[in-house]
Amino acid sequence: MTPLGRFGLGLGLSAVMLWSLAPFVWQLLTSVTPPAELEAHSALFPSAPTLVHYRAILAGQPFGRLMLNSFVAASGATLLALVLGSLAGFALAKLHAPGRVATLAVVVTLSMLPPIATVSPLFLIVNALGMHDTLAALILVYAGFALPLAVWLMTQFFRGVPDELYIAARVDGCSAIGAFMRVMLPLAVPGLVATALLVFIYAWNEFLYALSLTASTASRTMPVGIALFPGIHEVPWGEIAAGSVLATIPAVLLAISFQRRVLEGLTAGAVKA
Secondary structure, three states, X not given: OOHHHXXXXXXXXXXXXXXXXXXXXXXXXXXXXXXXXXXXXXXXXOOOOOOHHHHHHHHHOOHHHHHHHHHHHHHHHHHHHHHHHHHHHHHHHXXXXXXXXXXHXXXXXXXXXXXXXXXXXXXXXXXHOOOOOOHHHHHHHHHHHHHHHHHHHXXXXXXXXXXXXXXXXXXXXXXXXXXXXXXXXXXXXXXXHHHHHHHXXXXXXXXXXXXXXOOOXXXXXXXXXXXXXXXXXOOOHHHHHHHHHHHHHHHHHHHHHOHHXXXXXHHOOOOOO
């Protein structure tokens, strides 16, 4: 690549990075801006940064409970989606069952359903089962909507694993599930990590179902709790921004910590082994 081409690439990547980081930086600046400056809309950068908004949400809001609820719902949905998605992906990639192409097409089609179209039926079902305002309902709903993504990613990953490894395990006496557990699953760690992170972030940030299926702090997740921060005569922008920053940090740390594994998992299967 020519120097001009490298300069253009670097300029483009810098523009994309600034575009992506701009909302988070704006929230961060808002979260440390004094209340008087927020009301006056006087400047983008605070004249005297303050932590008053963070103290307000940590002392006056059940923020710890909201964080715990989000973690439980996201972790439970991730675990359930990984178990079912890896089993389905393995079956679609290696067992050569009839109709697997149609099955995968149906799975992908299900992921295209708009969430707003399913809120009312899910609300009625959850109520009928007596699971309204429970974390169990959120875990099942999140796992159900994340499952198509998990199945698709794990199918593509298992397709990239040589068939000879599975055949050799069967020849050595392993059953299909034994070959899956002892041979295929250990090789699927990059794909599992990538899928887990994507599902976790989806469940961590989900708002619509959490708003519709919960009614109290006992099961309310962080996005809903932040949106419902009380304001008597005005919207508490500082507290909302502070909560948004704190809610973003775990997802960012996870993405940074597992960046290499995520890239390995997402690119696995792109080249025929």
